[in-house]
Amino acid sequence: MAAGVRTVDALPGPFSYPLAGVALVIIDMQRDFLEPGGFGAALGNTVGLLAPSIPVIGRLLAAFRAHGLTIVHTREGHRPDLSDCPPAKLGRGRPSMRIGDHGALGRILIQGEPGHAIIPSLTPLPGEVVIDKPGKGAFYATPLSTELTRRSITHLVITGVTTEVCVQTTMREANDRGYECLLIEDATDSYFPSFKQAALEMVRAQGGIVGWTATSNALLKSLPP
Ligand code: TIU
Numbered sequence: 001m002a003a004g005v006r007t008v009d010a011l012p013g014p015f016s017y018p019l020a021g022v023a024l025v026i027i028d029m030q031r032d033f034l035e036p037g038g039f040g041a042a043l044g045n046t047v048g049l050l051a052p053s054i055p056v057i058g059r060l061l062a063a064f065r066a067h068g069l070t071i072v073h074t075r076e077g078h079r080p081d082l083s084d085c086p087p088a089k090l091g092r093g094r095p096s097m098r099i100g101d102h103g104a105l106g107r108i109l110i111q112g113e114p115g116h117a118i119i120p121s122l123t124p125l126p127g128e129v130v131i132d133k134p135g136k137g138a139f140y141a142t143p144l145s146t147e148l149t150r151r152s153i154t155h156l157v158i159t160g161v162t163t164e165v166c167v168q169t170t171m172r173e174a175n176d177r178g179y180e181c182l183l184i185e186d187a188t189d190s191y192f193p194s195f196k197q198a199a200l201e202m203v204r205a206q207g208g209i210v211g212w213t214a215t216s217n218a219l220l221k222s223l224p225p
Pocket of ligand 1: 043
């Protein structure tokens with residue numbers, strides 16, 4: 001095996017990645033999804049269901065930082081004038097508050113508002129990539145492809161919320177662009193635990209039709225000491 005290639009005990013089989021070509025992708029760990037008073041709560045969800053993944057992502061973030069590896073954070077949100085929010089997204093469902101309305105964390109899902117920020121324990125450091133995205137996928141209408149190509153990244157370790165919405169959409173977008181993707185099972189959460197489980201199973205089915213899944217401990221064990 002080439003120097004610098006690491007292997008994770010994963011499903012549906014081992015996941016190998018080059019240390020120089022891997023990035024940790026942390027999807028939308030924002031106050032708007034994880035705290036009361038934000039977008040997730042406005043949609044009627046129990047935001048506490050997303051809490052278990054927080055410390056797990058914290059451990060992965062610390063390990064990637066310690067090894068000087070590429071780290072990408074994403075944030076879902078819109079411009080204050082909502083010019084990047086399609087009417088279909090704005091009008092969907094019957095939420096208690098809509099995107100752009102004033103809530104306990106500022107305007108719902110609007111860039112620069114308190115709710116748009118990444119939660120304090122996972123705050124990006126200078127030099128880490130931060131991608132603002134108007135959609136559920138992190139590639140649509142963002143510079144993510146350019147940023148990954150510039151760093152010669154070929155393999156993505158994917159974490160964040162919610163598993164079957166922004167995480168799965170991003171993983172499918174990445175898979176179609178040729179990235180090898182590993183979803184970390186305990187570093188992602190959903191407001192619907194059964195949807196999380198289904199998403200994990202569907203990405204690794206059919207020989208890894210979308211990618212691989214593994215535990216955070218398996219990924220951490222694969223890193224150099
Ligand atoms: N509603 C829901 O489950 N998720 C989102 O709206 N965005 C993300 O997943 N980040």
